[in-house]
Amino acid sequence: MKGKSRGKVILPCNGLDKEAGTLAREMALKLAEEGAELVCPVLFQRNPARYKKELGTGELLVIDGCKTGCASKLAKDKGLKIAGRLNVTEMLKEMGIRGGKKPVPDPEHLSRLLAALGGPGEEEAEGAEEVPSGLFTAHVEMNEFMEGKFFFKVPKAGYFFNENDCWARVEGTRARLGVSDYVQQSASDMVFFEPPEIGKELEQFDDAGSLESTKTALDIISPVSGKVVAVNGELVDAPELINQDPYISAWAVEVEMADFEGDRELLMDCEAYLAYLKEKVRKENQERFG
């Protein structure tokens, strides 16, 4: 299928450290054959303007070789918007393969990776995307507080928090999950949201998707247990919503809860979180500014 990767821009790992890297590079070359534009990480590092046109028009797919995630880091450093991402080591792991230490691609590994790319995997979520419920429409009032030069908001009611600064907004047996204003401010500009699979069963404190900002990477740690019934497609397209409106439109995941009464024991309500956050920010300021 020539041309099926047209409109995609690929930023692969440089691929000279170990096998996974060389595989990332080979995959990128393969996708280029199918019409994708390639971004050379080394040249891009030196001269980002060289790729201005490609990056301005296409969807960016980043291919990392290993967990070090150099390609992702590079994309973040340069403030690029990442539309999709692959990690060769993780893909191999799922296939029960351990990548080699030498920077030589095993052709068998490569063909399996490419098969995984062409197969369902990539876009499958589309059809499965259930419609989020219309339950979460009530107006949310906010408490605000200043600590040093920082200004924070916390909802007044209806939200439950864990100590990982993630919230669950609860309506009946449904909850929407997201991250607090504190996360948004300390992580700075969000550039990537990777949602969990719809249908995934979450235990309390499981990962419910991951986020990346220009400064850091973090998981959304689910305050509640239950099943993922919807993900926020808008947030996938515009992770910066978290910076603009962390508590309402930037919900990440909707969950049909399994045991809210049980989960609740280990959560803070709005009032408790407000107190917790004030104390946390006060301590941080103290450490930072003495």
Place this chain on the structure above:
Amino acid sequence: MGVPREKIDWCPTIDYGKCDFCMECDNFCPHRVFERREGEEKKLVVAHPENCVVFCRACAKTCGPDALSFPDKKETTAAIKRMREEAGGDEG
């Protein structure tokens, strides 16, 4: 969590068979959980487990060689609930 932090068993464990002391995890974590030990064989140790945020696993993602592991989350959750019940006494 209603339980003193030091009673909760949650922090990363470094597998020294895998760790290459790249220090990515320490660079990443803002909570001073790790400590560097210049000139020692174990150049990085988990010096302050109590500073680790319960249920956070973020540093593991930065570790290339997959050298960081965490306790079982379910067990930790159950243990916290148990301690809370014991502390709360029997309420009927």
